Amino acid sequence: MISDPIKRLRQSTLARNAAWMFAGQGLSFVIQALYFVFLARLLNATQYGVLAGAVALVTVVSQYSTMGSGLTLLRYVSQDPKQFPKYWGNVLMSTAFYGSLIVLLLHFSGRWLVGKESASLLTLIAFSDCICGQLSTCAAQVFQSFERMRLTATLNMLTSSFRLLLACSMLFIMHHAVAKQWAVAMLVVSIGAACTAFAVVTRRFGWPRFEPKLLLTRGPEGFVFAMSSSTTAAYNDFDKVMLGHYGMTVANGIYSMAYRIINIATMPIQSIEAAAFPRFFREGAKGMAAVEPLAVKILKRTVILGLAAAIGMFFFAPIIPFFIGKGFSPSVSALRWLCLIPLFRSFHLCAGDAIAGVGQQKLRLLCQLFAAGFNFALNLYLIPHYSWLGAAIASLLTDGGLAVLTWAVLFCLRRREQAAVLSTQPA
Numbered sequence: 001m002i003s004d005p006i007k008r009l010r011q012s013t014l015a016r017n018a019a020w021m022f023a024g025q026g027l028s029f030v031i032q033a034l035y036f037v038f039l040a041r042l043l044n045a046t047q048y049g050v051l052a053g054a055v056a057l058v059t060v061v062s063q064y065s066t067m068g069s070g071l072t073l074l075r076y077v078s079q080d081p082k083q084f085p086k087y088w089g090n091v092l093m094s095t096a097f098y099g100s101l102i103v104l105l106l107h108f109s110g111r112w113l114v115g116k117e118s119a120s121l122l123t124l125i126a127f128s129d130c131i132c133g134q135l136s137t138c139a140a141q142v143f144q145s146f147e148r149m150r151l152t153a154t155l156n157m158l159t160s161s162f163r164l165l166l167a168c169s170m171l172f173i174m175h176h177a178v179a180k181q182w183a184v185a186m187l188v189v190s191i192g193a194a195c196t197a198f199a200v201v202t203r204r205f206g207w208p209r210f211e212p213k214l215l216l217t218r219g220p221e222g223f224v225f226a227m228s229s230s231t232t233a234a235y236n237d238f239d240k241v242m243l244g245h246y247g248m249t250v251a252n253g254i255y256s257m258a259y260r261i262i263n264i265a266t267m268p269i270q271s272i273e274a275a276a277f278p279r280f281f282r283e284g285a286k287g288m289a290a291v292e293p294l295a296v297k298i299l300k301r302t303v304i305l306g307l308a309a310a311i312g313m314f315f316f317a318p319i320i321p322f323f324i325g326k327g328f329s330p331s332v333s334a335l336r337w338l339c340l341i342p343l344f345r346s347f348h349l350c351a352g353d354a355i356a357g358v359g360q361q362k363l364r365l366l367c368q369l370f371a372a373g374f375n376f377a378l379n380l381y382l383i384p385h386y387s388w389l390g391a392a393i394a395s396l397l398t399d400g401g402l403a404v405l406t407w408a409v410l411f412c413l414r415r416r417e418q419a420a421v422l423s424t425q426p427a
Helices: 003-011 013-042 045-065 070-081 079-110 122-143 150-173 181-203 213-217 219-245 249-265 267-284 286-322 331-337 341-357 362-422
Strands: none
Touching: 013 150, 013 249, 013 286, 045 079, 045 122, 045 181, 045 219, 045 249, 070 079, 070 122, 070 219, 070 267, 079 122, 079 150, 079 181, 079 213, 122 150, 122 181, 122 267, 150 181, 213 219, 219 249, 219 362, 249 267, 249 286, 249 331, 249 341, 249 362, 267 286, 267 341, 286 331, 286 341, 286 362, 331 362
16 A cells, blocks of 8 residues: 555655755755855856855865864764763864964965965965854754754754855845955855854754864774765865966866755765665674665665756756856856766765764775875866866776776675675684
């Protein structure tokens, strides 16, 4: 009967959590879609390219501003909720210390990494994302560790909602702005979002407890998580840094706009992955025999979403100029080149989570480091010769290659575990 599967879905924690994340991501989809429409109309393609270069560089390094303390909290608090106070304190200490270092490093070195115009925005954007934005993200991970996905989704939407209101207000009042004006306004909004996130977590779970020794004892593990997140950002965003470095601000605006649509289209896939992530750690304690079936189960759901997103973006790409202005018309071609990326991500996200779930985060990191290096080498040649088209080709090859590599590693781990089990059995 039809009612039986529906009843099982209602009783499934994973389905319920994924539904909350999907609902939150769905609303976030609308919010971010409106946000980038208003922002594109507020900034022209050139100014959007200036902003994109600075934002991309900050995104690549911002993961080190918490040194992986949010994911460390997610791992250990999901296994033992009583550990929350000290791990939340660790998040706050890490963000304050490492985040301040990252902001200072970008302030003094950014001019050599991106174009002169983008470098002028780095300090503002770095403070917004490396300290305020990361604190909001870690607050959402607190609720994720308790599998309270409704509040996780709400906190994930917080900064985007504030930025949407900001972009809408500035467009209504000013009609047009330059990238630096937007960066200043975004800093104010990010501070408000971070303060709200901290207040919500503290009210729900209590005050943090500061144990400085955690910075050392969990530091190496957190650093691996940070490197993993950073390498993901590197192969996703370093092409925009390079476009800015070569002074291709208009091309950067066109390409970054298309890539923003790709990121929005990936949200449903990421909502399912986020809901399942704590379960990967719990199942990982049982070994690959428990984790691999979970990865396959998740993939069956996400691959359909990835394929639907690819088809939809290819056929509906021509409507972009009607929403964000004729100055972004070349983004139609860019989006069609990039449309397969959500499909590739559906493969490597779930395989990567499974590898991390069995305690092999270093192997996942090696895969991502290979992808980042491969992407950088491709962009180093392709961008000077083919501008944004070269960046698009490099992104496709990187995400596709990472999908193949992570599943190959997952199957190798499974075979190794099976061989180890057989070797311990009596002849």
